Amino acid sequence: MVQKHQVVVIGGGFGGLETARRLRRVDVAVTLVDRRNFHLFQPLLYQVATGGLSPANIASPLRSILRRQKNCQILMGEVIGFHARQKQVVLRDKVLSYDTLVLAAGAGPSYFGNDGWKTYAPPLKTIEDATSIRGRIYTSFELAENETDPERRKELLTFVVIGGGPTGVELAGALADISHHTLVHDFRHINPKEARIILVEAGGAILSTYPSKLTQSAARKVQELGIEIRMHTMVTGIEKDRIELKTPSGVEHIATHTVMWAAGVKPNPLSQALASEIGIDCHKSGRIPVNSQLNIEGHPDLFVIGDIAHCEDHDGKPLPGVAPVAIQQGRYVARTIQVRLRGDLEPEPFRYQNRGSMATIGRKAAVAEIGKFTFSGFFAWLLWLLIHLMQIVQFQNRLLVFFQWSYSYFTYNRSARLITQPSSERAQDLPADSKES
């Protein structure tokens, strides 16, 4: 018996999962490796971070998604390196051989060299990040309710979101909803509406990858929600209860208990590991450069896709790190593997079909760019809702999320606002559970 062609896919995000699924009718043996047992629908992570959805609403077990795909096995484990010459992936406790490797390990937060900031300005990339931010946000309101010193209370009710991309804007918008609607009857000593929400952006516009018409409309909507935008502003320091900003008019300090980081990403360190193993340089972004077949040049057995790949569009611009790019790349890679195994001609070079992009701003507005059309306002929000619901992988999640959203929308409620898993770093704030649970 001839052993089947072994495809090892690293990462169960949008790109890796799509690759594995598209290989279901191809005569190969697929091994999907992920550190987690679930696929995460990252675009809605901010909803978990603000208590609108539960983690399980946006995370589907990989085994459940792929249970019927008999040519695919899932391996929960951590990749720590590669032996490219032997065509092997090194896991912590075993070694996997491949004929074709698809690296889709994604990206994590980047603090631009200031990793110490992470303690006070957590990122939003994992379920644990989201439940931790959720705990911080609602704990700040709880502490403010108990606080008698007006200065300290103000500090507790000041929320700073760093980064004016989609995640930052969506987080800030959801925070505005929380303070203006969700919590409005909940407290006796504070008025949640007095919460101050500041969105810090280094450049000259929020959602800067969108056309300038939408950018301006987004900025207006954000300000209507009472959010302060600081453009052209760099973060120069983050410590407990205080951040330092460099603004066009000088240095500013803001006293704040809650800072959230949505400013930068960097690829998974496996990019460096693979690049040095095969003797190439990463792009200055840290991503691995790929050719128009999504291979590392000269290595037709090595595909790199999604946020960890540096892939240039036909006009030489790098593709953005968004789900649709990764999904289209995954599909392309699966087809290329199939075509090459058959011995057919090489497929056309990969071309990203930009079907548009969108971001929400609170509970009633969004901006959307679809082909030549741009939308903003409530219609864009409905469109955003529809498209995101359609994309969520599993049937159950789609209905559950729809149900929860409808309910939350009409009642302004956020039922998942639990303060859980107090970690050691929060112990000084909240004695709660530190001893018993």
Place this chain on the structure above:
Amino acid sequence: MVQKHQVVVIGGGFGGLETARRLRRVDVAVTLVDRRNFHLFQPLLYQVATGGLSPANIASPLRSILRRQKNCQILMGEVIGFHARQKQVVLRDKVLSYDTLVLAAGAGPSYFGNDGWKTYAPPLKTIEDATSIRGRIYTSFELAENETDPERRKELLTFVVIGGGPTGVELAGALADISHHTLVHDFRHINPKEARIILVEAGGAILSTYPSKLTQSAARKVQELGIEIRMHTMVTGIEKDRIELKTPSGVEHIATHTVMWAAGVKPNPLSQALASEIGIDCHKSGRIPVNSQLNIEGHPDLFVIGDIAHCEDHDGKPLPGVAPVAIQQGRYVARTIQVRLRGDLEPEPFRYQNRGSMATIGRKAAVAEIGKFTFSGFFAWLLWLLIHLMQIVQFQNRLLVFFQWSYSYFTYNRSARLITQPSSERAQDLPADSKES
């Protein structure tokens, strides 16, 4: 202006929450103190521990439940002691004065003096316990899938539940469902049906508080699910991957990666703190003895209810630590406070109305005792479902839980089976996330 009568309620569980809510039309100022920001519907915690429901499905924010009750404020904080003479409750960072105190702080797990066992046999009392057990269960299957040594694989697929009360039986039943249905197509190298589930009970019957007819029927159902029951068996040692049992026929060792503790409870340590402050002795169970008005004898300003109170029925038997007792006691206390403030006659002594009790066994059976009637089997299961849904506090949760259950029931799916928050103790098993998240 005369200050209102101050009622301080400690604990937002079934008893404390009911007390606070029943005081809504009484001319008092209520302060509800809890370490958590939510009320937990504990009877369904085993569903979270097995991935059937999300934490937010069974936890409602206290502020959300009580938002419209203007005479009630909520204080998230930890009580550390009492000054009974000054009528004060001492929190970690402030002191609260009361005219009437209602202690409803509940109970936690008891390891009968072997607290070291907790590391390897976690309890099931909090949301964090439940998500941690969920992670352990599904991680064991993941590790077994990757394991080549048959002995170690067997160890990974052996699950031991200690304690044959309702929690233990429900956990074991859900584990049987997981291994026989939920995961049946999910793995390529193991057969989840080979999982061995052992239920350890020190006494001679499971669900021993039920009538013997039900007890026998429950034991049959449990065995039909393939669960091994060890009666008259004491745990004498728990260490990593191994437990030691003292059975009627001698000492037995079982190699197992996953042990769950559902064997004993003990009251919150505040029982001891209050008892010694006012110079009384706790009952040998650690609970505070109360009289038929639910007061500590001689202290009409001190009520103790729920799992932390030792309250004897009219025939001298202590009331069990279950939700209906706490709820009825909370209602009684609220009425007693109102009656005394009005200066009316004392109310009748508290009498617990036992409306029945029930426990589920897997996804098709339950045992129920209602008045003189006993049920078992599918009808009892439906009844159990109905009653639990009706009891869940908030409208949204009820529908969401119903929806999720219906879906899970017909598809055998458990969509919330996420392995999250890997804590330090699990790091040796799963390198996953230990570095990056």
